[in-house]
Amino acid sequence: NAGVTQTPKFRVLKTGQSMTLLCAQDMNHEYMYWYRQDPGMGLRLIHYSVGEGTTAKGEVPDGYNVSRLKKQNFLLGLESAAPSQTSVYFCASSYGGHSYEQYFGPGTRLTVT
């Protein structure tokens, strides 16, 4: 039981490049989330999904897109990376939504130069 995993662990992009972050969970959770963590700002929700085939915007969605084609996977895309997107990205999943524990992945450290 791996829990929540993220790929890749580290990435460096040049401004304007694109990339996709992959999150996978093996706990059969319906809900999945993408957060970014910046120094002094805590965790901020980018996008989330309440089930396969669904996505919704969170607190800071601009510049990101997501897809949930399979229940166990949640992809975060950056179409044209900007230095302001330099951050640590965490994926999380939960069984039952906003009043249940969220299980976090190990994080992806992204640097945009």
Add this chain to the structure above:
Amino acid sequence: GENVEQHPSTLSVQEGDSAVIKCTYSDSASNYFPWYKQELGKRPQLIIDIRSNVGEKKDQRIAVTLNKTAKHFSLHITETQPEDSAVYFCAASYPQFYFGTGTSLTVIP
């Protein structure tokens, strides 16, 4: 949307002393209040949570209190140990999680 404020941003205590971290929230609809611990370079992990129909919850050395009227909740750690050193985040949830900005706790041996 919800606004969660967390204080203090840094906290140093002597081993064995107690530590208290406080959070306030703005949306009275929030009904779930978890606390996460994040060690350096690691993922956040839930340490305790409380729902809006409960005023206090305790788990060994850790306790959380909730005052719905005042819209604030607090984390209490007693008999602190060096391994309690980490960043602690509060959150208020409805319909999504809003996290506080974190408290860096250092326990001095």
